[in-house]
Amino acid sequence: MPSSLKHLTAVARGEAAPDLVLANGRILNVFTGGFEEANVAVANGLIAGIAPDYQGPRTIDCKGLTISPGLIDAHVHIESSLCTPGEFSRAVTARGVTTVMADPHEIANVCGVQGVVFMHERSQATDLDIKLMAPSCVPACHLETSGADLDAVVLQELHEEGLVHGLAEMMNYPGVFLGDDRCLAILEAFQEEVIDGHAPRLSGKELNAYLATGIGSDHECTTADEALEKLARGMYILIREGTITRDLDALLPIVDEYNRRRICFCTDDRIPDDLLTEGSVDFPVRRAIAGGLDPVAALTMATLNPAEWFGMRDRGAIAPGRRADLVVWRDLESLEPAWVVAGGKVVLDDGKVPDAPDPVSATLPDGVGGTVRIDWGGVDFSVTAPAGVGEATVRVIGSIENQIVTEARHFTLRATDGGLEADPSRDVLKIAMIERHGRKGTMATGFIQGFGLKSGAMAGTIAHDHHNLVVIGASDAAMHTAARAAAELQGGIVVTSESQVLANMPLPVAGLMTDAPMAQVREQYRELQAAASNLGCRMHDPLMAMSFMGLEVIPSLKITDLGLVDVDRFDFVPVVV
C-alpha cells in the first residue's frame, strides 16, 4: 500500500502520468463555494491533484462544463427499485450518483443475515459505491411473522465483519424514547458509529429522549417546523424525494447560510419508472436549484454534507487524496451529466453508458432464492359468519389514494352458506396475508376497500416490512389463482382473472428484486398496472398501495399473517365486529 501512495504522490508532483485527466473544466469547490478552471488528475481511482497543466494518456476536455463531486444519496432502499445492485448502479451512476447509503431492510426481513451478505457481495461488483447500513428493525414489531430476527449481537457482528458502515434508520421511535431494552441494546452496539434516525413528527422531550441515545439524522420531516426543531436538536436533515414521499417543497424554505451544512438529500424509495424518468438523488438537487437555491449550496448538500455526516473523509469534494468521484455537468440548471467518473472509472462517457451490463449468475445463493415457502394445505380465504345470522358487520381496511395510512371502516355483508364473501359491487374486496417464510404457516383474511377490482385478483411478495404474500381479490377463486401464480414465480407480483395470469413480474431475489434490466422491469410494472386497470382498478399505483396494507406500524387498520391489526390500539381485532 505505501507503494500506491508513492505513485499517487509522484502523479501529484507531475512526475508520473495520471490514468485520466479532466481538463479545462469549471471545478466546483465545496470548501470555498467558488469555481476554478484547472485540470483534475486521477490515478489509482483517487484524485491526485488539481493544477493548470496535468496531462495523461486519456484527457477529457471539459471546456465550458462544470465539474462537481459525485452525488451521494444519503438514504435509500435499493430493493424499492425492484432491481439488484448491478442494475441499480447502472441507473443511478448515469445520473451522477457515485455513492449511496443503502439500508437493506427489506431483504433482511426476508433472508436475515444472508440477505445482507447478498447485497454486500453484489455491491462489490458495482461502479456505484454502495455503503450498507445495518437494518435496525428486523422485524418491525411483534404483530407479524417476518423471515428473520436481527438482534444487537447479530448486527454488531455485521459491523465487525465490515459489512455495514453504521446503523440504519431506527424506526421503532416509540421503543427508543420509552427506553425499550431491545432497541437500546442495538443502539448501544453502534455508539461509536453513525446512527440514522426515523422519527416522524417526534418533538419536545420525546425527541430529546430519542436523540439522547446517539441517533443523529432524520429523513421523515414533512413540515418546516418539524425540520427546524430537529435541526436545532442536532439532527442532520435528509430531505427526501421518493416515489410517494416528496418533502422538498415543504423543507426547501428552511435552508439558510448557517444551517445548510447539516442538510442532505435522499430518495428512500424510488420505483424504476421514477429512477429512469426523474432520476435518483439528482432529482431533488435539480428541483432545489429550480426552486431558487444557489447551485453551489445545493450540490454541496448532496456531496460534502453527507460525506461529513457519515464520516467519509475520502469523498464529497474534489481534492487531492479523495475518491475520483466526479460529474461533468452540461449545465447547472438541467443538471444533465455529460461524463461521470466513479472511483476513477468513466461510467458515463459523453452521455452514453459505455459498458454492457455485468454478467449476473443465474443461480442465487442459499437463502436468497426460493424464499416463498407456503404450506398450501392451510391456505383458505373463507371468512366465517357468526352462527345463525343472515348478515354481519365487518371491519374493512379503507385504503386512501397515494397514502399509506388507512381508515378503519365498517360494512355489513350478507352471509352465504355460513361464510362472508367479497362484494365487488360496493368495492368491498378480500385481502389476505399468507406467511411465506416457511416459519409458522399462518395466514389471515379480511376485507378492504379502495382497489375497485370488479373481478380477478392481485398478489405479491412485497408487503412491508415482513414481505409475506399479500393477495387482494374479488373472489376466493381468483385469490387462489393469484397467490399460486406469485408463489410459482418464487416471488413476484401478478394480476389474474379468476383462473388466468394476466400480467406478472417475477422477483426471484427474495421475492423483492430481479436481475432483469430496469427498463424491462418498468415495462412489466406498467403491464401490471394496465391489467389491474382493466379489472376495474382506478388507483394510480395499486401494486405499491397493496404492498403497504400489511405495514402495521402505520395507522389505522392493517393486516398481517397473524391477524387484522388496529394500529391505534397496537393489537389484533376480529374481522367480524
Next chain:
Amino acid sequence: MPSSLKHLTAVARGEAAPDLVLANGRILNVFTGGFEEANVAVANGLIAGIAPDYQGPRTIDCKGLTISPGLIDAHVHIESSLCTPGEFSRAVTARGVTTVMADPHEIANVCGVQGVVFMHERSQATDLDIKLMAPSCVPACHLETSGADLDAVVLQELHEEGLVHGLAEMMNYPGVFLGDDRCLAILEAFQEEVIDGHAPRLSGKELNAYLATGIGSDHECTTADEALEKLARGMYILIREGTITRDLDALLPIVDEYNRRRICFCTDDRIPDDLLTEGSVDFPVRRAIAGGLDPVAALTMATLNPAEWFGMRDRGAIAPGRRADLVVWRDLESLEPAWVVAGGKVVLDDGKVPDAPDPVSATLPDGVGGTVRIDWGGVDFSVTAPAGVGEATVRVIGSIENQIVTEARHFTLRATDGGLEADPSRDVLKIAMIERHGRKGTMATGFIQGFGLKSGAMAGTIAHDHHNLVVIGASDAAMHTAARAAAELQGGIVVTSESQVLANMPLPVAGLMTDAPMAQVREQYRELQAAASNLGCRMHDPLMAMSFMGLEVIPSLKITDLGLVDVDRFDFVPVVV
C-alpha cells in the same frame, strides 16, 4: 451500558431527575446560529435534553448569561506549558476549554512509547478531556540523537491500544510530498483515521502531493493566500495563537460564510504566563470577536468545527446525547466564564475553581523520571584552533529576537593556548548540545550571538525536538556549572554564575514538565528571566530562544549533539571555517 441509556432517556422524558440543570440561560445553537432560552438537563455526564422546565437537585440559574458548548483546542503540545496534564487541565478548563487534541511529541522524543503512555495515564484523571494524537515525527530527522524512534508499527500499536485518536501533525512535509517510505508507511497506517498536517508555505503540486496521502489539516498558515489555497484543497485550517506564533490577525480576514465550517482555532504552544494571563484557545476566540467576527461563528469554530474535523460526534454542541461540556459566559465580549461544566462536572463555579489540586504521586513511572543520562567523562566545551595560527574564523549562530530562524554568521576569534574561547565583549558566546538520553554520549560545541551574557551561563533540557541538554555560556567553567546543575535536577532550566546557581526550575518529568502548580512555574520562569537579565541578557525570553537553537529543521544554522548543522544544505559543517 443499555441501563445507562435507559436512565438518560428517562431523564430526557422528564421522568427521572437530572444530576444538574443549567436553567434560564441563553443557549447558543451551533446548528442554527441562533439562541434559545431554556433549561439544559445533565445526567451521566451527558446532555439529556433541552426544554423549558427541566429541574434537578442542583440547578444553576443562568438568567442573562449565555451558554455555549465547551471549547476545543484543535492542536496543542501540553509539554509547552511545562506542567503535567492535571495542572494544565485546571488552567484551561477554568477558561472554558473542555477538550484538547494533544500531540505528545516532546515527551515522545525523550521517552518514546513510555512518554505517550504516561500522558495517557495522567489524562485519565483530568476533568479536561485530553485526546492524544500519535506523534508522527520521532525523531524529527537523522541529524540528531533523540531519546526514541517511533515507526509505523509502533504508532499503529498505540492506536490499536486506544491511546491515540489519530495521527498528529506530519511535520516532515518534504518527506511526504517526495514519497519517503518511512513517512508513507506511517501515513498508510492511519488512512482510516484523522491525520493532522503541518506544511508551512507548501503550495501547488507539492501541496497536492502532500494532501494525496490523506492529510487533512494545517495550523502553520501565516498569510491569507496560503490559508485560502489550503482551504480550497480540502484542508481544515486551524488558526493558531501560540506564545510566539500569532496568526489570527493575518488569517481572520479570510473567514466567510461559506468556508468558516472548515476553520478552527488552536494554541500549539503556550507558556504558563500566557495561559494564566491571556488564556488558552479562548484567547483567539475572544480576539476574533473583538476583530469583528460574529460571536456565534467564532464559538462554532471553536466547538462544532473541531468536533467535526476530528470525527467526534459526541461533543461540540449543546444537544441531547452529547457530552455535557458547557460554558456559561458572563458575556460574549469579555468571554469570561462564570460556570464551566466538563463531562457533567462543575469545574468552574461562579468564577471559582472548586477543587483542590489532585494529589500527584511523588514517584514517576519508569522511563519518565530520571531521563538525564550523561557520560560526564566526554563533556568538554573546548574548541580547538587550527594548529599554528593566532586566530581563526568561526561560524556563529545568529539568534534573532522573537524568531526561531537564525542567521549563519562568521566571526574571527583569537586563539588562546590552541583553543578558541567565548568573547562576551562582542556577544560571541559558546553553545553546546549534550546528548542526554544515555544512547551515544555525543556532544558538540559551537558559537552563538544574541544572548548577551557578560558572564555566567544558562542550561536546559528543553531543546526541540530531541530535547538534549543545551548550554549557552560566557566561559567553559560557567557552562560546566550550568550543565551539571540542570542534570542534578534530573531535568530543568538553570541560570548560573561561574560557579553558583542563580535561579532554577526543576522539570523532573522527562526534563520537560513538572507537577508543581502552574502559578509557581510562572514565578520560577520569571526568576530565570530576571537572572539572565542580571547577567546582561536583553532578550524578551532567552529560555525559549535557547530551546530552539537545536531545531535543525528550521533555518539557517543550528547545533545538535552530532554537530553544527547548515540547515539549507541539511548537513553538518565544521565550526572553524
